[in-house]
Amino acid sequence: MTRAQTARRRARWPWVVLVVALVLAGLVVAGELAARAIVPSTVRSLVISNLDLPADQQLDVQTPGVLLPQLISGTLDEVRLASDDVTIGGITGSARVTATDVPITGGELGTAEGTVSIDQDEFGSLLENSELPITRIALAAPNATVEGELELFGRQIPVGLTVTPAAEDGDLLLAPVSLMLNGAQVDLGAVAGMIGGAAESITQPQRVCIADRLPAGITLTGLRIEGTRAVADISADGRITVDQALLENGTCPSP
Template sequence: MSSDAAHQPTVPLPELFPGSGDAGSAGVPDGQQPARKKSRWGRRLTIVLVVLALLLGIGAVIAEFTLRQTVPEVMESAARKQLSLSADHEVEATVGGTSVLWQTLTGGYRDVTLRVPDAPLGDLRGEISLRAYRVPLNPTTGPLTAATGSVTLTPEQLQPLLSSATVGLAGEVSLEDGEMQIKSSIPLFGAQVPLELGVTLAASPEGNVLITPSRAKAGGLEITSEQLSEGPAQMLAPLLEPREVCILDRLPVGLTLTDIDITSSGKAVASFAADPKIVLDAAMREKGTCGK
């Protein structure tokens, strides 16, 4: 070997593993390691938020389901108390709207319906249906925004009104062709003559029942208004006079009769408007009075 070759400078070998030296970060671009740490924390935070959202969603579903069960039960219990019904009397309450939980959080229920079959109404009994809008969580803290109701009566349940409607005439009652039809008999010339009487029902401005006879048939013959002015048919004249029957003493002061409809199924549906303060004011739930 020549002396020149022995004195050549030593050239270092290239690093096979960059970054494994003392510097630790050799070969790694500046700022990349902190970015990786931030990325890990971001992923962890996202996972935590997703888990929390899932837990909140599950909790909301459970709360909604629970309120859907408990809120109607509370309303049904309150209705039984207001109407003095037994604990086992059927009452059905329904809360409308997309979320009972949201309605509870906002302080009131926007659409509540209540159905009470065979409810007592003085000497009448019928099915009560009520619909209220914006019912407060505690009804004693504020009035309803609006409320309407109806009472459905069968011919049998209308019997107590029959005496007032027909001047004491009793008989078989049916509801068809938009009117109340009564089949009975009256004494005429010493014999009982079959009588059929048809009357329409409506609401007066005062909230009473307007009864207007529409037709009469005695012994199978139609009785005309001309016949009522002379001859034996005169005795039927009182039966064919329109009259107003007061029902204010059978209803709470806060309810006003607005309409009466005879359905095709043979029932009478009486519609009512409710004073918004009927739940708030006990005086509105007291029975009214008839007479001057």
């Protein structure tokens, strides 16, 4: 081989490397684009199937980061789920959930946390296990006001109770703020000693079990009123993806 031929071969070598690199890069990009098209739809199908949601359920799925390395490792770093109208465990609202360390071929999740926003009617249904006399409920941040009638001194008296909702150990906590009896505002401390029985209980903080309204693998960790909606913070047990029992509604202690 002459010096000229050797020189030409050396001159071509960087171009060969460049072409190979471009081809490999193209394959990586094509693979990433394919993964971006396939993975979210696959995750959506699995979620809809596991939660027994309608086939046409509106559910947005996002998988941040570069997917190919995650697919190779067998675990998605993060999956974000969002729906503006979904029913889970009998509660309907908008939901935003972020799960981490999601195994592709099945297994426990790392973590799963999110929020569920519900309207006044749905929030009212959560109070079915409370001792409050409820015929109407209104939400106005940061409080909720329930109205109804209470038997006092042998008469049905209109009652309006304003409470600040929160969460405690998975239960809904209602802290009284103000009370109206028969259209007149009364002092909570003063009235507590004047009425008895079930009526007196409305002047005290109440814990309301809502475990029977949620899948057993989901825990209420916080609750607040934003505008005219109640926003609940939730946390899911990582085993909810492998234990069917955690998808069934929980139970509340007998009264």
